[in-house]
Amino acid sequence: MSEVILQSALDEGVLTLTLDRQTRLNALSTDLLAGLLTALDEGVAAGARAVLITGAGRAFCSGADLAGDGGVTADLGDTLTAYYHPLFDRIAALDIPVVSAVNGPAVGAGVALALAADIVVMARSAYLQLGFVNIGLVPDAGATWLIAKSAGRAKALEMALLxxxxxxxxxxxxxxVARVVDDSFLLPDALAIARKLAAGPTIAIGLIRKQVAAALNQTLAETMEQEAGNQTRAGRTADFLEGVTAFVQKRPPIFRGQ
Structure with missing residues (x-):
């Protein structure tokens, strides 16, 4: 029987993915990366309307498994292209929102996995470490972009160089990160956020996450043009009709993701 390295569960529209290589502090092996990609696709096909990513045990993710049985090749760039990029591209392309619950250390590519989420909730005792330079490597898996776009050039260089x-x-x-909570509240709070998103207007939420990502590299005029197009699409959804009807009737809306 093969070792369980990833837990996947779909409940109330939330696909919870738990990295479970605890003896390696949930380091990213090529098998785990492939498993995450498969689990995402299967969860979406099964009707997931939000994703929650976390780690089992005392770490979120210690980065690439370079010293263990991670399956990396001698050419690390090839490993990134074959295993890391498909997963991170898939996360970015999802039409449903992603929440990460950072329960412990997130190091190296683990930082990128945590920050790839739309809403990052972090336990107070957890930490981030862009430790590539400590072993003679450079940030990867999109960490450079994610940090520079969120925190700016100075913070990205400080984290990467030191x-x-x-x-x-x-x-x-x-x-x-969006929120920091006491350790005991991490999973309940992150799950509550994921469930709120899963119960929301899925099409509009999917458009929002891509609209914000696109705005990071667009002019104001380009962004407004995209907003107008997305608003046209959102305005034709059943969820928009339900939202307006619920507002008029002074009741909570019941969104069905349609």
Missing amino acids: GEQMTAQQAQDAGL
Whole structure:
């Protein structure tokens, strides 16, 4: 029987993916990366309307498994292209929102996996560490873009060049994570956020996440043009009709993701 390295569960529209290589602090092996990609596709096909990513045990993700049985090749760039990029591209292309619950250290590519989510919730005792420079490597898996776009050039260079640990509070202050909570509240709070998103107007939420990502590289005019197109599409959904009807009737809306 093969070892379980990823837990996947779909409940109330939330696909919860739990990295479970605890003896390796949930380091990313090629098998785990492929498993995450498959689980995402299967969850979406099964009707998931939100994704929650977290880690089992005391770590979120310690980055690429370079010292263990991670399956990396001698050409690390080839490994990134074959295994990392398909997963991170898939996360970015999803039409449903992603929440990450950072329960412990997120290091190296684990930082990228945490920050690839739309809403990042971080346990107070957890930390981020872009530690590539400490072993003679460069940031990868999109970490350079994610950090520079969120926190700016100075913070991205500080994290990448010094390779130091960043506390949860420092990460929030830098604009990298949305919320910091006491450790005992991490999963309940992150799950509550994921469930709220799963119960929301799915089409509009999917458009919002891509609209914000596109705005990071567009002019104001280009962004407004995209907003207008997305608003046309959102305005034709059943969820928009339900939202307006519920507002008029003074009741909570019941969105069905249509």
